[in-house]
Amino acid sequence: MQEKIQKLRELKLLFVEDEEDLINIIEDTLRKLNSNFLTARNGEEALAILEKNSDIDAVITDINMPIMNGLEMIEQINKRGLKVPVVVMSAHTESEFIKKAEDLGVSNYLLKPFDFIKFIELIVSMDIK
Numbered sequence: 001m002q003e004k005i006q007k008l009r010e011l012k013l014l015f016v017e018d019e020e021d022l023i024n025i026i027e028d029t030l031r032k033l034n035s036n037f038l039t040a041r042n043g044e045e046a047l048a049i050l051e052k053n054s055d056i057d058a059v060i061t062d063i064n065m066p067i068m069n070g071l072e073m074i075e076q077i078n079k080r081g082l083k084v085p086v087v088v089m090s091a092h093t094e095s096e097f098i099k100k101a102e103d104l105g106v107s108n109y110l111l112k113p114f115d116f117i118k119f120i121e122l123i124v125s126m127d128i129k
Contacts, residue, residue, distance in 0.1 A: 004124045005033055011128060012053070013037040014044040016061035016070065017089070025094060029116055038098075042066055043073025053075055057128045060110070063090040063097055071097070074104045085126055089114065 003118055013030075015024045018041050030037045038053065040046035042065045050056060059077070061070040068076075074086055088101045091112040098109070108126060 001068065001120075004120050005111060007124045008033065008120055009035055011036065011057040011123065012055050013039065013123070014046060014053075014056045016040045016043060016051060016059060016065070016073065018042055018062060018065040022112075026114065042070030043070060043076070046073055047076055047080075050077065050084065051080075056084055058085045058087060058126065060087045062091050062092075063088060071091045071100050073102065074101065078104060085128060087122065087126075 004030060007078065015023065016027055017026065017039070023039055023041070027039060029039075038049055038056070040049055043061070044067045046059065046061065047068075052060070061073060063070040070090070071086060077084065077086065085108070086106050087108040087110060088106050089110040089112065090097065103111075106120055110122060
């Protein structure tokens with residue numbers, strides 16, 4: 001696991017989540033792991049961060065958020081030609097959300113409740129960088 005955590009530290013991640021409690025847990029844990037990360041509370045905020053940070057290695061996003069949801073954000077990422085892998089993190093297991101995300105090029109998912117071990121396993125297994 002130590003090797004995986006080291007690989008995680010080499011990445012710059014963007015978490016997009018509107019649930020305050022969850023984002024606090026994620027931030028606290030990633031700080032303890034000395035990870036390089038940014039957070040956004042909705043898709044619009046995330047797009048602004050992506051425009052200013054071309055070195056982001058992956059985006060981990062919720063689907064249901066105010067202002068701009070995760071699927072709309074992924075559409076905008078694609079339209080803008082931003083080449084960044086996206087992981088969908090959601091409690092929604094409805095096939096329509098998964099199908100829509102797949103249609104947008106997403107193939108990596110994390111189901112809530114958020115599990116850091118599964119998250120680390122997924123991120124380090126992805127072909128990033």
